[in-house]
Amino acid sequence: MTDTITILVVEDEAIVALDLQSRLRRLGYLVPETAASGTEAIQLAEQLQPDLIFMDIGLQGTMDGIEAAEQICACSTVQVVFLTAYADANTRQRAEFIAPASFLSKPFADEEVLTAIKTALSKRNES
Amino acid sequence: MTWQYTPLTVPLLMVAVIVIFLAIYLRVLQGTPIVRHAALLLLADALWLIAVTLELAGGDLSTKIFWNKVQYFGSVFVPLGWLLLTLRVLGYSEWIKPMRIMGLSFIPVLTLIAVWTNERHGLVWTSHELRQLGSFSVLINERGIIFWVYFVYASILVACAVIMLFRTVTRERELYKGQASAFLVGGLVPLAVGILDVARQDLVGGLYAVPLAMIVSVVAIVWGIVHFRSGDIVPIARKLVMESLSDGVLVFDQGLRLVDMNTAAKNSLQIGQQGHIGKLITEVWPEVAEHLAHELHFSDHFINFVMQSSGVERTLDVRCSPLVDWRHTVIGWVIVVRDITEQTSSTNRLQASLREKEVLLKEIHHRVKNNLQIIASLLNLQSSSIDDPLTLAQFQDSQNRVRSMALIHERLYRSDDLAQIDFGSYVRDLAGSLVQTYRGQVQNVMLKVEADVTLLDIDTAIPCGLIVNELVSNALKHAFPNGLTGQICVEIRQKQGEGEYRLVVRDNGVGMGDDVDYRNTPSLGLQLVNSLAKQIGGSVDLCRDGGTQFAIHFTRPRMNEVEPSK
Numbered sequence: 001m002t003d004t005i006t007i008l009v010v011e012d013e014a015i016v017a018l019d020l021q022s023r024l025r026r027l028g029y030l031v032p033e034t035a036a037s038g039t040e041a042i043q044l045a046e047q048l049q050p051d052l053i054f055m056d057i058g059l060q061g062t063m064d065g066i067e068a069a070e071q072i073c074a075c076s077t078v079q080v081v082f083l084t085a086y087a088d089a090n091t092r093q094r095a096e097f098i099a100p101a102s103f104l105s106k107p108f109a110d111e112e113v114l115t116a117i118k119t120a121l122s123k124r125n126e127s
Numbered sequence: 128m129t130w131q132y133t134p135l136t137v138p139l140l141m142v143a144v145i146v147i148f149l150a151i152y153l154r155v156l157q158g159t160p161i162v163r164h165a166a167l168l169l170l171a172d173a174l175w176l177i178a179v180t181l182e183l184a185g186g187d188l189s190t191k192i193f194w195n196k197v198q199y200f201g202s203v204f205v206p207l208g209w210l211l212l213t214l215r216v217l218g219y220s221e222w223i224k225p226m227r228i229m230g231l232s233f234i235p236v237l238t239l240i241a242v243w244t245n246e247r248h249g250l251v252w253t254s255h256e257l258r259q260l261g262s263f264s265v266l267i268n269e270r271g272i273i274f275w276v277y278f279v280y281a282s283i284l285v286a287c288a289v290i291m292l293f294r295t296v297t298r299e300r301e302l303y304k305g306q307a308s309a310f311l312v313g314g315l316v317p318l319a320v321g322i323l324d325v326a327r328q329d330l331v332g333g334l335y336a337v338p339l340a341m342i343v344s345v346v347a348i349v350w351g352i353v354h355f356r357s358g359d360i361v362p363i364a365r366k367l368v369m370e371s372l373s374d375g376v377l378v379f380d381q382g383l384r385l386v387d388m389n390t391a392a393k394n395s396l397q398i399g400q401q402g403h404i405g406k407l408i409t410e411v412w413p414e415v416a417e418h419l420a421h422e423l424h425f426s427d428h429f430i431n432f433v434m435q436s437s438g439v440e441r442t443l444d445v446r447c448s449p450l451v452d453w454r455h456t457v458i459g460w461v462i463v464v465r466d467i468t469e470q471t472s473s474t475n476r477l478q479a480s481l482r483e484k485e486v487l488l489k490e491i492h493h494r495v496k497n498n499l500q501i502i503a504s505l506l507n508l509q510s511s512s513i514d515d516p517l518t519l520a521q522f523q524d525s526q527n528r529v530r531s532m533a534l535i536h537e538r539l540y541r542s543d544d545l546a547q548i549d550f551g552s553y554v555r556d557l558a559g560s561l562v563q564t565y566r567g568q569v570q571n572v573m574l575k576v577e578a579d580v581t582l583l584d585i586d587t588a589i590p591c592g593l594i595v596n597e598l599v600s601n602a603l604k605h606a607f608p609n610g611l612t613g614q615i616c617v618e619i620r621q622k623q624g625e626g627e628y629r630l631v632v633r634d635n636g637v638g639m640g641d642d643v644d645y646r647n648t649p650s651l652g653l654q655l656v657n658s659l660a661k662q663i664g665g666s667v668d669l670c671r672d673g674g675t676q677f678a679i680h681f682t683r684p685r686m687n688e689v690e691p692s693k
Contacts, residue, residue, distance in 0.1 A: 013497065107504070107533050
C-alpha cells in the first residue's frame with residue numbers, strides 16, 4: 001500500500017534531505033527525488049505528481065517553502081507537511097494560510113514522520 | 128537762623144551719626160546688592176533724622192520750616208527704599224526694573240517739588256505755627272492735599288512690604304523666618320507709628336515719632352543683615368547652587384506666573400530670562416503649559432516631553448513639585464527640567480544593539496539546532512546499513528540524545544527569553560517524543576508529566592534534558608517487557624522562592640534488579656545520568672519500591688518566581 005504513495009522531499013540541507021528520503025523509503029514510500037529550491041520543487045511536483053510533500057520553509061534561492069507550496073497547491077490537491085514546527089508569527093501565519101497537513105519539527109524520529117504522513121493522507125482522503 | 132536747646136537734640140544727632148556709621152560699615156564690609164541697598168536706605172534715614180534734629184533745634188519758624196523741608200530729601204524715598212529692599216531680601220530682584228522704579232518715584236519727586244514750592248500753592252501745608260512745649264518750641268503744620276496723597280502712597284508701599292514679609296514669616300523655613308521677622312519689625316514699627324502720629328495721637332509728647340521709630344527700624348535692618356548674613360551667604364549660595372545646576376529650574380507662583388529660573392532652564396527652553404519673569408506659564412512655555420496644567424498635583428510627578436529646539440528634537444524629563452506651606456496650601460510649583468536627549472538616544476542605541484544581538488543569538492540557536500538535525504540525520508543514515516539490533520539501538524539512543532539537545536535550542540530560538548527555557552514545557556515535548564519513538568516496543572505505557580513553569584538556563588537545561596532522555600528511554604526499553612501495562616511519570620519541581628530543584632523520573636514497571644549498582648554500571652545511559660547530575664552539582668537517589676524512581680536534587684541561582692502550569 002505504502003509503495004503507491006509518492007512523496008517529494010524539499011529540503012536545502014542535503015544530508016537532512018537524504019536522511020528523510022532514506023527514512024521514507026525504509027518505511028515503504030516512493031521518494032524518487034529531492035529538491036533543494038522552490039523552483040526545483042515546483043518542477044518536480046508537476047513532473048512527479050506526488051501525494052505528499054515534505055517542505056522545508058527555508059530553501060535555496062529567492063523563493064521560500066511557503067511560496068513554493070502556494071504555487072504547487074494552486075494547481076494540485078497534494079498535501080504539504082512543513083518541516084519547521086516553530087517559526088515567527090508572520091511566517092507561521094503565511095504557512096497556515098495554505099492549510100498544511102501538519103508541521104514537523106526537526107530533528108524528527110521515524111514515528112513522528114509516520115504520524116505526519118498518516119495525518120496528511122487522512123486529510124487528503126477527507127477532501 | 129536762630130537755635131534753641133532741646134533734650135532730644137543730642138540723642139537724635141547721636142543716633143543719626145550711628146546710623147551713618149552703620150551705613151558706611153555695611154557699605155564697606157559687604158558689597159552685595161542687598162547690603163548696598165540697605166546702606167542707602169540707612170543714609171536716607173540718617174538724613175531724615177539730622178533734619179528732624181535741626182528742625183527741633185531751630186529757634187524760629189523760618190528755621191524750623193526750612194529743616195522740615197530738608198527732611199523730605201530723606202523721608203520721601205524711605206518707603207520706596209523699604210519696598211525695594213524687601214523685594215531683594217525675599218528674592219524678587221527680577222521685579223526691580225528701572226521703569227518700575229521711575230514710576231514708583233513719581234509721587235515722591237512730585238511731593239519733594241511741592242514741599243519746596245509750598246509757599247506758592249499751599250498744597251502740602253496750608254499753615255505753620257510754633258507751639259511751645261515746655262522749655263522749647265515745636266513746629267505744627269496744617270497738612271494739605273499733597274501731603275495726604277504722599278502719606279497714603281507711602282503707607283501703601285510700606286504696607287505692601289510688611290504683607291510680603293508677613294507671608295514669608297508664616298511660610299518660610301526657620302532661617303528666613305528670623306530674617307524676615309527682623310525686617311518685618313523694621314517696617315511695621317515706623318508704619319504704625321507714622322499712622323498714629325498723623326492721627327495726632329501725640330506719641331512721645333507730640334514730637335516727631337516717625338523718625339524715632341526709624342531707630343527701631345534701623346536696628347532691625349542691621350540685625351537682620353548682620354546676624355543672618357542675609358546680604359551675602361544665603362542669596363549668593365542659593366544663586367550659586369541654582370546656577371551651577373545642569374538641570375533647569377523654574378519657579379512658578381500660585382497663579383502659574385514665572386517667579387524665578389536659572390540659566391540652565393533658559394537654555395533648555397530657549398527663552399530669555401529677563402523677559403519672562405512674571406509671565407504666565409502659557410507664555411513662557413506654551414508647548415508644555417497645557418500638559419502641565421493637567422499634571423500639577425499635590426505631589427511630585429514626572430513627565431517626559433519632546434520639543435523642537437533650533438530644528439533639533441530634544442527630550443526633556445520634567446519634574447513638577449508643589450511648594451506647600453505649613454497650612455498645606457500649595458503656594459507655587461518648582462519645575463525641574465532635565466535634558467535627557469543624549470540619555471534617551473543612548474538608551475535607544477543600546478536597545479537597538481540589544482535587539483540586533485538577540486536576532487543574532489536566535490540565528491545562532493537556529494543554526495545549532497539545524498546542525499544537530501544534520502548530526503541526527505547522519506546517525507540515522509549510518510544506522511540504515513546496520514543489521515545488529517543492539518548496535519541499531521545504540522544509534523537510536525544517540526539520535527535521541529541529539530534530539531533532546533536540539534529541542535532546547537529550538538525552544539531558545541523561538542522564545543523571547545534567549546537565556547532560559549520553561550523546562551516543564553520542554554520535558555512534556557521531550558518525553559512525548561520519546562514515547563512516540565518507542566511506540567513499536569511499548570504500546571500500553573502511559574506518560575505523566577508533572578511540571579511547574581520552571582525556568583532553567585541553557586547550561587542546566589541541556590544536562591537535565593539529557594538526564595530525562597536517558598531515564599525515560601531506559602524506562603521505555605526495560606520497565607515494561609512483554610507488553611506490560613504501566614505508567615512513566617516525570618516530575619520537575621522548584622522549591623518556592625528558592626533555587627532548589629527536584630527532578631524525578633519514576634515508573635511502576637518491573638524495576639531494576641537489586642544487584643544493579645546504578646553508580647557503577649556499564650550502561651552508558653546511567654553513566655551519563657551520574658555524570659550530568661555531577662555536572663550540575665546535583666545528587667542522584669534511587670528508590671526501587673514499586674518500580675524504579677530516580678530523583679535528582681540540584682541547586683541553581685534563583686530564577687523568576689514560578690507558578691503551576693495549566
